[in-house]
Every structure is written in structure tokens, then in C-alpha cells.
Amino acid sequence: MRFPFLFATRGCRAVYRLHQKQFLSPVPPLWEHRSSAALSTQLCKADRSYYITTPIFYVNASPHLGHLYSAVLADCLHRYKLLQGFNSTFATGTDEHGLKIQQAAEAAGKDPLTFCTGVSKQFRHLFSSCNISYTDYIRTTEQRHREAVEHFWSVLWNKGLIYKGSYEGWYSTQDESFLMASQVGDALDSLGKEIKVSLESGHKVEWMKEENYMFRLSAFQSQLLDWLRGNPQAVQPERFHQAVLKWLQEDLPDLSVSRQRSRLQWGIPVPGDDEQTIYVWLDALVNYLTVAGYPDKHNQWWHVARHVIGKDILKFHAIYWPAFLLGAGLPLPQVIHVHSHWTVGGKKMSKSLGNVVDPLERSQMFTADGMRYFLLRQGVPDSDCDYTDDKVAKLLNAELADSLGGLLNRCTAPALNPAQVYPSFCPQSFPRAHGGRAVHEDYHMLDAIQKLPAVVEKHYEAMHIYKALEAISACVRLTNGFVQRHTPWKLDRKNNEDQRWVDTIIHISLECLRIYGTLLQPIVPETSNKLLSRLGVQPHERSWAGLNFLARYQGMDCPFEGRALGSDSGVLFSRLEPHNADKQKPKKTKKSANLK
Ligand code: ME8
Numbered sequence: 001m002r003f004p005f006l007f008a009t010r011g012c013r014a015v016y017r018l019h020q021k022q023f024l025s026p027v028p029p030l031w032e033h034r035s036s037a038a039l040s041t042q043l044c045k046a047d048r049s050y051y052i053t054t055p056i057f058y059v060n061a062s063p064h065l066g067h068l069y070s071a072v073l074a075d076c077l078h079r080y081k082l083l084q085g086f087n088s089t090f091a092t093g094t095d096e097h098g099l100k101i102q103q104a105a106e107a108a109g110k111d112p113l114t115f116c117t118g119v120s121k122q123f124r125h126l127f128s129s130c131n132i133s134y135t136d137y138i139r140t141t142e143q144r145h146r147e148a149v150e151h152f153w154s155v156l157w158n159k160g161l162i163y164k165g166s167y168e169g170w171y172s173t174q175d176e177s178f179l180m181a182s183q184v185g186d187a188l189d190s191l192g193k194e195i196k197v198s199l200e201s202g203h204k205v206e207w208m209k210e211e212n213y214m215f216r217l218s219a220f221q222s223q224l225l226d227w228l229r230g231n232p233q234a235v236q237p238e239r240f241h242q243a244v245l246k247w248l249q250e251d252l253p254d255l256s257v258s259r260q261r262s263r264l265q266w267g268i269p270v271p272g273d274d275e276q277t278i279y280v281w282l283d284a285l286v287n288y289l290t291v292a293g294y295p296d297k298h299n300q301w302w303h304v305a306r307h308v309i310g311k312d313i314l315k316f317h318a319i320y321w322p323a324f325l326l327g328a329g330l331p332l333p334q335v336i337h338v339h340s341h342w343t344v345g346g347k348k349m350s351k352s353l354g355n356v357v358d359p360l361e362r363s364q365m366f367t368a369d370g371m372r373y374f375l376l377r378q379g380v381p382d383s384d385c386d387y388t389d390d391k392v393a394k395l396l397n398a399e400l401a402d403s404l405g406g407l408l409n410r411c412t413a414p415a416l417n418p419a420q421v422y423p424s425f426c427p428q429s430f431p432r433a434h435g436g437r438a439v440h441e442d443y444h445m446l447d448a449i450q451k452l453p454a455v456v457e458k459h460y461e462a463m464h465i466y467k468a469l470e471a472i473s474a475c476v477r478l479t480n481g482f483v484q485r486h487t488p489w490k491l492d493r494k495n496n497e498d499q500r501w502v503d504t505i506i507h508i509s510l511e512c513l514r515i516y517g518t519l520l521q522p523i524v525p526e527t528s529n530k531l532l533s534r535l536g537v538q539p540h541e542r543s544w545a546g547l548n549f550l551a552r553y554q555g556m557d558c559p560f561e562g563r564a565l566g567s568d569s570g571v572l573f574s575r576l577e578p579h580n581a582d583k584q585k586p587k588k589t590k591k592s593a594n595l596k
Helices: 002-024 030-035 037-047 065-083 099-108 112-129 143-158 217-230 238-249 280-285 287-292 311-328 359-366 368-378 389-412 440-461 465-486 496-520 525-535
Strands: 049-053 087-095 136-139 162-172 177-179 184-188 194-198 206-215 258-260 273-278 305-310 335-339 342-344 385-387
Touching (some): 049 065, 065 087, 065 112, 065 305, 065 335, 065 359, 087 112, 087 287, 099 112, 112 136, 143 280, 143 287, 143 311, 206 258, 206 273, 206 311, 217 238, 217 311, 273 280, 280 311, 287 305, 359 389, 389 465, 440 465, 496 525
Antiparallel strands (some): 162 177, 184 194, 258 273
16 A cells, blocks of 8 residues: 555645646736737636636535525636636535435425425525526536546545545534644533533534545645645635635645545445445536546646635535545636624524524515625625615615616616717717816726726636625716716707717716626626616627727727617616615614625
């Protein structure tokens, strides 16, 4: 055993160096891609694949708000990359093996597969109701996944990275996680009995002693440290990167990667040993490879993998998973995007507290776009956020209904736009040099909107979606301010000069709206579609490359000028009445209900 292990480890190092080089080679920002056609073609050929995943969700209970949040974040990144012309694959699905699921099925009096199929369908239904545009929905009970896991196990085994040993220590079934003594504390259960719990999750832990298979995790400590130090963007945001580095400086014992079949039947048996079941986390993590086509067709996608995960599963993704991959000689994920949690009433959602927010119900109440907008506008990856229905209603009314919807309504209303067209821009009214009818603030607005796509791109890339939305929202306010400042409804249409100025104001405002609609597609696909259709923007004109704000101001032709608007299909986003929105929660005082 010893020789192949040493050999394998050296082999891994060689593979790792190769990939690290790939990690370290700087990828030019996307706006540089566009600055040179030749470079762009070259890079696009090499870099056009994008692969984004959500965690696969446990089917022991129905989906909650946090699950939708992970899915919406990943969906937003996927849609954004598609707009940029990338070939993007987006995987989500359900994690169906393990003791926790076995026990939940038993409690429900169902056989495990029937139980899993039922809950997995609920996730699928939620995701389709919320326009989560995944390209693959994986269930770990599928045959393709079983084959991938068996192959992956055999690779690790053949490299001498798995050995038979015995594990004695704490185990949390809720987290499906092994814990060291330092990670365990005392607590009282609901009957006042003393129990041991995981300090991190608060879930009950039990002492277990078992013969099982161990993975040589300890052998990867320094390679993992090198990977993280050499790739400061590998785990984002920074605070989570630091957390992983800290863990890696502590003891990193070998990891138990199987359970005795007598205790855990609901899982994939260890190849060649029917007495053991593969540890559910090893099984689950391999789903990312299964979707990519592992073991023989994964090359196109695997080297560009990015995982969106919640902070609770960081250790599994940033330590165990990269170690398994290094062991198997596979590239490491490009980025692990970590997000924080949603709390309700300042507390973790839990059945016992009765504060679990049902995302399906909320998306029916606030619309799918409404929930997507709220989660992405208010969710901050760095820190936990508290959910209330009241906050949702206030935010959506202010930003989608009043600000964005109001702007569209003003500029397309027959009173101001009787011809129902994208009117002409008059360069004399709004010259590049001052001197027309535009004032200082108007130039400031044009400048801000000109820069907006690059700002949004930067934030989308870093999964700081809330910052992108903050920037868009600020620009919408600027455009509303522009219209308000010039009160086009007061101008005299019979006067040619006034008429040209009115047209110019509307042209600019519609151009602003076109930019907002295009940039918002990954966030609120239905609302954006409605907005862009009303402006007469065709589906092929909605990509990132088509953004080109206010071409006429830059002396170029504008393809929209003079074009008929699309038909009016009603208000962009209906205002929510507080009594509808606040169905469950007691009325908040004005102060506590303030938006962030
Ligand atoms: O951990 N706020 O599945 P899971 C925000 N099957 N996001 C939350 C959240 C909250 N309060 N609670 C959960 C598992 N999430 C494993 C994953 S992956 C190979 C296996 C989100 O059903 C968050 O992304 O417990 C978390 O990581 C994910 O749901 C996992 O949910």
C-alpha cells in the first residue's frame, strides 16, 4: 500500500502544478475582450464555456427560502453568462442518499426512493415556478451518478488514497458530518436531557465507532494551502477564503468515507465491498462531475466549474472536495461562491420554531420576479439577512413598481408619446459640448449610464448582485430625475424646437430603460421581457453586446430611432398592497421595517 500511495501523491502534485498554472494565468476582464476583435475571437474560443452549480438539496424536507436563494444566485450568473454569449451549463438537483434521508423516509412510512421522488419533484416545481433555468437537474439516485461515483471511488482506491481503518468519534446525522472533540459542546434537548451538539450547527451529535474506509485527507493539507494562497479568488468573499485558510492551519485528520451497511443501507455500496456504503458527502460532491459527463466526457466543462454554496457547507466544498479532486488528478473548481444565510425574526429557520418561509407560497404572493429581485437585492453574501414580508413589499413597490415601472409608464404613455414610437434624438438640443438645452446634471446622468454596464459586469462577476442592483437602481433614479427636471409634459409641442427637445428627452429615457431592461434580464426575466417588448427591442437585440447606450449622442446610428413601440401589455410591475403582503407577520413599526 505504501509505495502506490507515495507514487500517487507525487503524481497528484504534478497534476496540481499544472492546474495551478491555469489558475494563475490572468483572465483579462470581459470588457477587454471586446476591445480587440482578434483577441476576443481567440479568447472566446478558449474561454466560452461556463459551468455553474448550486448545492444539491437534501430531500428530507420541503424546500425553504434559503434553497431558493442559492438557486436564484446561480441562475442569475448563468443567465448573465448566456447574455454575454457564453456556452453555459447550469446544474442543480437533489441529494437523496444518507442516514438523514433514510430516517426521514422511515418516519414518513415510505420506501426511500418513493419518498425522494416526491420531495425532489417539489424542488423541481419550485424552480420552474421561479424561472430557474437549469440545464441539468441531477438526482443522486440516478444510474449515471452511481456510475460516476463508483468510478471516482475506484480512482482514489487505485491511487492508494483510500484505506480500510476504523473511525471513532462524533457524528451529526443532520449535517451528515464527522466532528472533532473541539467542535462539540453540551446542550439540553427539548425534554431537558443533556446532549452533545455540534458547536457550528447546533445539531445533535452521537458517538460512533465503526470499521470503515478512510481517505488520506491529511496528505493534502499543504497542497490545499498552496492552492488557496496561490488563488486568492478561489473562495469568495474574502472572509470565507480566510476561514478556510484558518481551518487548514489546524489539524487535518484523515476522513472516514464510508459507513457500515448495517447502519446505512440507503446509499451507493463501496465497489468490491457490499458491507460498506459510500459516505453521503463523497457521493453528493461527485454530482458536479456527473453532470459534466464524468468519467469520460467531462473535459469541456470540468475545468471551468464554479460552485454556489451556502456558508454552512464551506468545509465540504473548500477542503474535502478539492482534496478528493487533487487525489483523482482533476482540476479544482475555478471559484467557490459562498453566500450567507437568511434568518427569520433574527433566528435560523427551523420547523420547531415555526419560522420556515415557504418560497413557493411567497413567489405566488409577490410573483417569481418579485422574490428573485428581493433575494438578490437584499441578500449580501458576506453577512446574514433577515427576511420579512413587509420588507419585500416595500422594496418591490419602491423599486420595481414606482421607480422603474413609473419611468416606463411616463415615457410610453400616449399623452407624452402620442406617436407610440422611439422618437428622434436631436444633437443640437443635447450637444456633446454644453450649449443646448441639457444641464450639468444631465451630462452627469449620461456618464453614469454609459459606465453602468461595466459596473454591473464587475459586480455580477463577483456575485455581488446586490451591488449591481444598487447601481441600476441609482441610475433609474437619475433618469426619473432627468424627466422630472425637464417636465416634457409642460413643453409646447407646436414649437419645433420644443418638440425636438421633448423627443430627445423621451429618446434618452427610452435608451436608459433599454439598458436597465437588458441588464436586469438575469434578475427579473419576466419583467425585463415585458419592458423590452414594450420598447420594441427584439430578442436578438437584448444581449450584452447590444447594450451600446445612446448611439446618436456618440454620432452613430441608433437602430431603435423611429421604430414603433411594442404593444402595451399593462403595468410593468403591480404595486403590492401591504395587507396582502403582510399576511403572516404582525405589523412592524415604521422604523423596524426600514429597508437596508
Ligand atoms: O447541505 N439561507 O443540502 P441542504 C440561505 N445536500 N441559504 C440556505 C439556508 C439559509 N437559511 N439554508 C440552506 C446540503 N441554504 C447538501 C449539499 S452539495 C454537494 C450537498 C442553502 O438541503 C445553502 O446554499 O441542507 C446551503 O448550502 C444549501 O441550501 C444546502 O441545503
